[in-house]
Amino acid sequence: MKNVIAIVITSLVLLSCNQTKIGYVDIEEVLKEYKGTKTAEKKMNEKSAQIKSQLDAMAAEYQKEVTDYYNKRNKMSAKKVQETEATLTQKNQQLSQQQQQAQAQVQKESQEIMEEINETVADFVKDYAKANGYTYILGTSDQTKAVLYGDTTFDVTDAVLEELNDAYKKDKSVEKKDDTVDN
Numbered sequence: 001m002k003n004v005i006a007i008v009i010t011s012l013v014l015l016s017c018n019q020t021k022i023g024y025v026d027i028e029e030v031l032k033e034y035k036g037t038k039t040a041e042k043k044m045n046e047k048s049a050q051i052k053s054q055l056d057a058m059a060a061e062y063q064k065e066v067t068d069y070y071n072k073r074n075k076m077s078a079k080k081v082q083e084t085e086a087t088l089t090q091k092n093q094q095l096s097q098q099q100q101q102a103q104a105q106v107q108k109e110s111q112e113i114m115e116e117i118n119e120t121v122a123d124f125v126k127d128y129a130k131a132n133g134y135t136y137i138l139g140t141s142d143q144t145k146a147v148l149y150g151d152t153t154f155d156v157t158d159a160v161l162e163e164l165n166d167a168y169k170k171d172k173s174v175e176k177k178d179d180t181v182d183n
Contacts, residue, residue: 023129023156024138024147030121030161035168040113044106051102058098062091124164128156 031037069084076084129137137156140147 020135021133022136022138023134023154024140024150025125025160026141026155026157027121027139027144028141029157030164031117033161033165034117034121035165036120037117040117044110044113047109048106051106055095055099055102058095062088062095065091121164124167125160128160128163132156 066088069088073081073084125137125139128134134156137160138147138150140150
């Protein structure tokens with residue numbers, strides 16, 4: 001009887017070991033090729049270009065004031081020269097401060113967007129793993145090297161990426177339909 005119980009327990013242990021399914025995903029590749037990342041990058045590039053354009057216009061206006069000042073400086077009184085230089089110095093400081101604030105804002109928004117994308121990808125991979133019977137899906141990249149070697153049959157990067165992009169397309173088409181219904 002003890003032998004039968006030992007054989008049953010051993011069989012159960014071996015069967016449970018055989019049911020472990022492991023895959024891995026190249027995180028860098030997923031983030032690089034995910035349509036959500038590309039859309040976010042495009043939006044951030046457009047926003048950065050818009051801010052740069054505004055700051056360039058302000059810098060050009062400031063530079064024009066400096067040029068005008070140097071052209072008229074010889075005809076100004078000492079007091080007027082001092083006042084104008086103080087005003088120009090203050091404007092230069094304000095311009096520098098606005099540039100730093102804009103850069104910090106863009107960097108903060110980029111970081112928030114990337115955190116959101118990382119969370120979306122992690123949630124998707126979790127759902128993908130459950131739907132496809134994976135016990136584990138490991139993340140790897142050139143920098144982390146979490147998977148030092150993996151048989152390419154366990155690399156599910158392309159499958160995850162394809163389904164992730166399909167899900168993104170579906171979400172975007174639903175958003176567009178919702179936008180047209182709202183209008």
